[in-house]
Amino acid sequence: MYTQKMHPATTFPDVSATLSTGETVSLTNKEEGCDWKMVAVYRGKHCPICTKFLNKLEDYKGRLRELNIDLVAVSGDSKAQLDEHLDDLSITFPIAYGLSQEDMEKLGLYISKPRSDKETDHNFAEPALFVVNEKNDIHIAEIANAPFVRPDLEQLVSGLEFIRNPDNNYPIRGTFKG
Structure with missing residues (x-):
């Protein structure tokens, strides 16, 4: 299956998922005081690389907050899978489950079938990371097709x-249309 990639400077689609607390939210909802949002898509509890990445991301939550960037992680896992995964996570940022295959496609994610029932019981998104600005436009997008590709x-x-430093007047990159 081929995916339709989202482009920088376009509006991030309205996609909802359910937080570990049971609350359904739009992935672009921002905590009070934040005008940008980072959305980290991870494969699911079956992926030890995802667990390591999410735990490392916790170390950057404070710096992101200082930049007024809210943070959420999301996967296509079920509530039971997320609840089990929480035992291996040391995070305080919101984490959501239930990303549908339709929404994965809407986000332009690469989708994989499980290699076996031991891995997981559903198709899942490969890792991606989006940074969405105050207009809900995509400022940064990193979409991978394998668990080994993650941003530093x-x-x-x-x-x-x-x-975010206004003195730098740094534009959204990758918008050349020819």
Whole structure:
């Protein structure tokens, strides 16, 4: 299956998922005081690389908050799978489950079938990370087709510090249309 990629400077689609608390939210909802949002899509509890990445992302939550960037992680897992995964996670940012295959497609994600029933019981999204600005436009997009490709979080957050500094007047990149 081929996917339709979203492009920088376009509006992030209205996609909802259910937080671990049971509340259904739009992925672009921002906590009070935040005008940008980082959406980290992860494969699911079956992926140890995702667990490691989410735990590392926790280390950057404070710096993101200082930049007025809210954070959420989301997967296509079920509530039971997320509840079980929480035992391996040391995070305080919101995490959501129930991303539908239709929404994965809407987000332009690569979708994989499980290799076996031991892996998981549903098709799942490969990792992606989006940073959405105050207009809900995509400022940064990283879409991978394998669990081994993840942004370097220090480099990403340092870059966001540069972008968010108004003195730098840094535009959305990758918008050339020819």
